[in-house]
Amino acid sequence: MTDIPAPQPSDRHYVLGGARFLARPLEPGLHVVATPIGNLRDMTLRAVETMAAASLVACEDSRVTRRLVDHFALAVKLVPYHEHNAAEMRPKLLARLAAGESVALVSDAGTPLVSDPGFKLVEAAREAGHRVIPVPGPSAVMAALVAAGLPTDAFFFAGFLPPKTAGRRGRVRALAAVPGSLVFFETGPRLAASLADLAAELGDRQAAVCRELTKLHEEVRRGTLSALAADYAAAPDPKGEIVVVVGPPGEAPPPADTDIEAMLRAALAGGSVKDAAAAVATATGLPKRDLYQRALLLAREPG
Known part of the structure; x- marks a missing residue:
């Protein structure tokens, strides 16, 4: 990774609407940056500034991220970080963080760590004591x-x-x-x-x-x-x-009267009327007062 020079202050620019802006300096740490899932206009201003100012940008596929970089005229260093090279690249990115640099992590689309290898990098960065800064935005x-x-x-x-x-x-x-x-x-x-x-x-x-x-x-x-x-x-x-x-599961239909009676009889076999009503109320969500009256009638039936 020593062959990737950090960007100079003069490089930290981005272009919006044809106008050129200087990105503000970033604090050291791992910046987890959400990028558009399709429409490039969904890129947030903070995300553009973060990528422009970062020491380097770790991305899944440099060809995909390059389109975003070119759209905003960013002079950034792209480093591949994906499931096939994560084990090799992770120590190198952690070394850059340890040197006090700012690393931006992006996925091909949307928010990193959602179905990509970013989780292990964030976990390792936190364990090493580095700041992890979320830069929220698009999410499929x-x-x-x-x-x-x-x-x-x-x-x-x-x-x-x-x-x-x-x-x-x-x-x-x-x-x-x-x-x-x-x-x-x-x-x-x-x-x-x-x-x-x-x-x-x-x-x-x-x-x-x-x-x-x-x-x-x-x-x-x-x-x-x-x-x-x-x-x-x-x-x-x-x-x-x-x-x-x-959609979520529908509400279960209320138990039939015959089922409620069977539950009350079973509960009465091992406890008082009050306890039986409480147990069936917990199981069914039905009012305890109504169940108490039904349990009381069942208890008075001749054996």
Whole structure:
């Protein structure tokens, strides 16, 4: 890494709207920078300044990041950091941090550490006592949640599902009880099969397939999981980046009267009327006062 010179103050410029600006100096540390998921105009001013002022920018694919660098006329040093070279590059980046430099970490699109190797670098940087500074911005997960029109008060991001049916169904089955919307990344060739497996394990929940978000051919399709699975199975594999959002599980129907009676009788066999009503109220969410009256009538029945 010693062959990568730090940028000089005169290099720390960026261009916006044809005007040239000098980036402010950065504090030493690892700056985790979110970059656009498609539309370059989603780049925040702070993200541009951070990349312009950093000693170097660690990126997944320099060809992808180069387009962003050229768009804002940044004179930055790009260093590849991806799953294939992370073990080799991580000590070198930590050495730059130890020397008091500022390192910007970016992914190909969106927020680093979401389905990329950035986590291990952040973990190592923190363990070494270096500052980790988030520079928030675009996220495919949040963009899809906003566009899907499904509940967002609670959600779980599950990344990419396993590529094969058995593994995929097992993973989905483990997520079935999550009390919120589920968010997945998926590829075009696997989309129809994944939607079918989601329907098989989760039931026919409402879902949305969000494709090419913020790009020219942005598309969001809503429907039940089974309907979406059928639609995509009948068409050519879709292209581009895909996020699938699945709505939360529906509320369980209230137990039938016969079930409530059976539960009360079972509870009365081992406890008082009060204890039986409390136990069944906890299990069903039904009012304890009503259950107490029913338990009292059952207890008075002749044996």
